[in-house]
Amino acid sequence: xxxxxxxxxxxxxxxxxxxxxxxxxxxxxxxxxxxxxxxxxxxxxxxxxxxxxxxxxxxxxxxxxxxxxxxxxxxxxxxxxxxxxxxxxxxxxxxxxxxxxxxxxxxxxxxxxxxxxxxxxxxxxxxxxxxxxxxxxxxxxxxxxxxxxxxxxxxxxxxxxxxxxxxxxxxxxxxxxxxxxxxxxxxxxxxxxxxxxxxxxxxxxxxxxxxxxxxxxxxxxxxxxxxxxxxxxxxxxxxxxxxxxxxxxxxxxxxxxxxxxxxxxxxxxxxxxxxxxxxxxxxxxxxxxxxxxxxxxxxxxxxxxxxxxxxxxxxxxxxxxxxxxxxxxxxxxxxxxxxxxxxxxxxxxxxxxxxxxxxxxxxxxxxxxxxxxxxxxxxxxxxxxxxxxxxxxxxxxxxxxxxxxxxxxxxxxxxxxxxxxxxxxxxxxxxxxxxxxxxxxxxxxxxxxxxxxxxxxxxxxxxxxxxxxxxxxxxxxxxxxxxxxxxxxxxxxxxxxxxxxxxxxxxxxxxxxxxxxxxxxxxxxxxxxxx
Amino acid sequence: xxxxxxxxxxxxxxxxxxxxxxxxxxxxxxxxxxxxxxxxxxxxxxxxxxxxxxxxxxxxxxxxxxxxxxxxxxxxxxxxxxxxxxxxxxxxxxxxxxxxxxxxxxxxxxxxxxxxxxxxxxxxxxxxxxxxxxxxxxxxxxxxxxxxxxxxxxxxxxxxxxxxxxxxxxxxxxxxxxxxxxxxxxxxxxxxxxxxxxxxxxxxxxxxxxxxxxxxxxxxxxxxxxxxxxxxxxxxxxxxxxxxxxxxxxxxxxxxxxxxxxxxxxxxxxxxxxxxxxxxxxxxxxxxxxxxxxxxxxxxxxxxxxxxxxxxxxx
Numbered sequence: 001x002x003x004x005x006x007x008x009x010x011x012x013x014x015x016x017x018x019x020x021x022x023x024x025x026x027x028x029x030x031x032x033x034x035x036x037x038x039x040x041x042x043x044x045x046x047x048x049x050x051x052x053x054x055x056x057x058x059x060x061x062x063x064x065x066x067x068x069x070x071x072x073x074x075x076x077x078x079x080x081x082x083x084x085x086x087x088x089x090x091x092x093x094x095x096x097x098x099x100x101x102x103x104x105x106x107x108x109x110x111x112x113x114x115x116x117x118x119x120x121x122x123x124x125x126x127x128x129x130x131x132x133x134x135x136x137x138x139x140x141x142x143x144x145x146x147x148x149x150x151x152x153x154x155x156x157x158x159x160x161x162x163x164x165x166x167x168x169x170x171x172x173x174x175x176x177x178x179x180x181x182x183x184x185x186x187x188x189x190x191x192x193x194x195x196x197x198x199x200x201x202x203x204x205x206x207x208x209x210x211x212x213x214x215x216x217x218x219x220x221x222x223x224x225x226x227x228x229x230x231x232x233x234x235x236x237x238x239x240x241x242x243x244x245x246x247x248x249x250x251x252x253x254x255x256x257x258x259x260x261x262x263x264x265x266x267x268x269x270x271x272x273x274x275x276x277x278x279x280x281x282x283x284x285x286x287x288x289x290x291x292x293x294x295x296x297x298x299x300x301x302x303x304x305x306x307x308x309x310x311x312x313x314x315x316x317x318x319x320x321x322x323x324x325x326x327x328x329x330x331x332x333x334x335x336x337x338x339x340x341x342x343x344x345x346x347x348x349x350x351x352x353x354x355x356x357x358x359x360x361x362x363x364x365x366x367x368x369x370x371x372x373x374x375x376x377x378x379x380x381x382x383x384x385x386x387x388x389x390x391x392x393x394x395x396x397x398x399x400x401x402x403x404x405x406x407x408x409x410x411x412x413x414x415x416x417x418x419x420x421x422x423x424x425x426x427x428x429x430x431x432x433x434x435x436x437x438x439x440x441x442x443x444x445x446x447x448x449x450x451x452x453x454x455x456x457x458x459x460x461x462x463x464x465x466x467x468x469x470x471x472x473x474x475x476x477x478x479x480x481x482x483x484x485x486x487x488x489x490x491x492x493x494x495x496x497x498x499x500x501x502x503x504x505x506x507x508x509x510x511x512x513x514x515x516x517x518x519x520x521x522x523x524x525x526x527x528x529x530x531x
Numbered sequence: 532x533x534x535x536x537x538x539x540x541x542x543x544x545x546x547x548x549x550x551x552x553x554x555x556x557x558x559x560x561x562x563x564x565x566x567x568x569x570x571x572x573x574x575x576x577x578x579x580x581x582x583x584x585x586x587x588x589x590x591x592x593x594x595x596x597x598x599x600x601x602x603x604x605x606x607x608x609x610x611x612x613x614x615x616x617x618x619x620x621x622x623x624x625x626x627x628x629x630x631x632x633x634x635x636x637x638x639x640x641x642x643x644x645x646x647x648x649x650x651x652x653x654x655x656x657x658x659x660x661x662x663x664x665x666x667x668x669x670x671x672x673x674x675x676x677x678x679x680x681x682x683x684x685x686x687x688x689x690x691x692x693x694x695x696x697x698x699x700x701x702x703x704x705x706x707x708x709x710x711x712x713x714x715x716x717x718x719x720x721x722x723x724x725x726x727x728x729x730x731x732x733x734x735x736x737x738x739x740x741x742x743x744x745x746x747x748x749x750x751x752x753x754x755x756x757x758x759x760x761x762x763x764x765x766x767x768x769x770x771x772x773x774x775x776x777x778x779x780x781x782x783x784x785x786x787x788x789x790x791x792x793x794x795x796x797x798x799x800x801x802x803x804x805x806x807x808x809x810x811x812x813x814x815x816x817x818x819x820x821x822x823x824x825x826x827x828x829x830x831x832x833x834x835x836x837x838x839x840x841x842x843x844x845x846x
Contacts, residue, residue: 042615134570237792409568410808
């Protein structure tokens with residue numbers, strides 16, 4: 001029943017999206033030229049954990065289902081079929097069955113079947129003989145027992161317990177279907193997909209080229225003849241390139257708020273949108289060693305934060321305050337403001353919060369005559385370094401003298417893994433605005449991506465409870481409760497949720513920037529150019 | 532002369548061997564390796580997966596074995612595979628060499644064709660307004676960082692011409708082809724030209740005070756003949772040395788220019804490979820740069836003898 005409703009909603013969404021196209025008849029042809037902010041490590045989306053992979057390679061693939069590419073806010077109600085024609089949950093909500101599309105071809109001419117679906121998820125679950133070099137989202141499928149197939153065009157996910165979030169995870173840009181007949185190694189260098197664009201070449205540090213797939217199963221699409229990404233790591237050069245018309249579009253969500261002003265002043269006709277990116281700037285705390293093994297010191301830290309100051313300095317006011325889940329309006333699971341402000345450190349009176357923090361510090365043995373000396377570690381990248389400097393300044397107000405410790409990227413994870421830090425300034429991007437992804441990945445005791453090793457078995461029980469809850473309203477209330485507890489536990493204090501800009505030339509049509517994820521909106525099958 | 536060349540060639544081999552050891556050891560001393568970075572990019576660390584990958588890439592072998600494998604491969608023309616792109620290192624490195632060589636060559640050409648004549652002019656007109664003006668130009672050339680100059684050029688082209696001379700592998704017009712190489716070459720060659728100009732000027736000033744120059748003038752030789760035939764030929768030796776050093780520097784030292792103008796050359800690639808700890812790329816590229824430096828030095832030494840008949844090697 002739910003799937004029928006979702007399909008109806010999806011159909012409406014598609015219709016509304018095509019209103020724009022109807023107003024302006026799409027034209028076929030042209031190469032969309034974009035710059036890419038860096039050279040991704042490989043072409044394999046499943047092995048990456050950055051949208052540097054998704055943007056250039058998502059157009060090569062299809063998922064079983066996908067978030068509607070023209071509705072900015074991803075939610076379970078905006079999921080539409082892709083390689084699947086339809087889906088249905090079993091009555092006990094422990095089996096999700098997909099009817100697959102017939103007649104879809106891989107870019108090398110072979111036929112797509114249910115075996116490819118099984119292969120992909122066996123690889124992701126570590127059940128296949130072949131292995132990925134890295135498998136960062138293995139935990140997404142922890143509740144999947146196995147994937148079974150029934151003939152060539154039906155595949156089922158058999159779950160250990162109900163997990164309504166699974167459909168959203170499958171709709172992410174991180175969940176493409178890979179072909180059985182191509183090895184993971186080949187997928188890193190010459191990916192084969194079923195998507196609207198075929199891979200042409202990837203020259204490291206130079207360019208990535210895609211060309212139109214004439215046999216795409218959606219007849220008449222894509223409109224573009226190809227997409228070319230020029231890798232331009234220097235942001236000034238990249239923006240100048242866009243302003244001069246060398247690029248049709250900036251790298252998505254890569255234009256910072258101050259840069260946006262430059263773009264608008266130099267290219268007044270450019271279309272620019274600013275959207276939340278579901279990336280949270282946060283503090284990781286080593287609570288296994290002094291001084292942050294003391295809950296009072298951790299709470300003092302949370303109380304010392306002046307989030308508005310961070311937002312006004314770094315984002316000229318254009319960022320949001322929230323807990324773990326992305327704040328409203330774009331975020332689907334955000335706590336109500338009244339609830340958020342009851343959490344220590346989130347109250348509007350910063351001076352009162354800091355007064356309370358100083359008392360906690362004095363209780364822990366620190367004061368005006370005895371400051372706590374620590375280091376704030378972070379990566380040597382401006383988006384990490386800049387908030388770390390503001391944090392250091394704010395910590396001075398509660399008797400903490402902190403020193404900036406910039407760490408080379410190669411050393412960041414080994415350093416965090418061996419707990420060689422007190423405080424770290426970190427950025428966490430969420431691929432899907434979905435509590436299962438955020439809670440399990442970042443706060444679950446056994447998660448490989450829980451860098452701080454925060455572990456609270458009681459909260460973990462709540463994770464499972466919300467994850468298996470099939471009533472959306474009840475689930476939302478549970479999520480708020482969990483998020484509040486995580487903030488009160490000072491598990492990983494969230495400073496802010498950023499917003500970023502994306503710009504394109506006025507002749508580029510049908511681009512939609514997602515508002516609660518930076519990972520899911522790059523299929524580009526119906527993007528066209530009026531030129 | 533032949534004995535000298537043989538001795539120099541032998542010394543070149545010893546130098547290159549020493550460099551290969553230094554590169555190899557230094558790379559392993561730097562904390563972190565490709566596996567750390569790949570897992571960093573994937574956002575998690577799994578010790579078992581990490582160990583498997585280290586084994587797969589040969590990073591768990593003893594360091595001496597790793598070195599011998601590299602040198603053995605190098606001697607057979609096998610440069611190994613890039614850890615990142617998983618393509619043969621040679622296939623990754625080769626296409627980038629002509630790009631950097633072209634840029635460096637044009638920068639040197641610009642440097643010599645501007646620096647030497649202006650240096651001579653400055654020396655010949657010592658103490659005049661022209662001399663002061665040229666000295667100001669040369670000092671500014673030495674003071675302006677090339678990345679700043681590059682960005683300035685880009686900004687000026689965008690705001691004044693609405694066009695930008697960044698790299699395009701398939702330029703549409705001759706003007707574009709000219710611009711994408713010559714403008715960056717001028718940006719980087721400006722500093723080099725200033726240096727060449729100052730060296731030429733000081734060297735010329737010294738020569739112009741020699742007795743044989745006075746004799747030439749006394750014999751009635753024209754200014755042009757004295758300045759360009761008698762003086763410049765003798766003043767050019769230190770200039771050649773400087774150009775030689777600049778040539779060697781430019782092969783690996785164009786990182787900023789290649790980044791600003793987005794040129795996919797050797798220098799930018801090297802820095803990126805270093806960031807990824809892509810040992811096969813870094814080792815082989817640094818060895819390539821070392822070979823270029825050693826060969827350029829050798830060529831410059833040989834040129835001395837050709838230009839100045841008083842210099843004889845091997846006696």
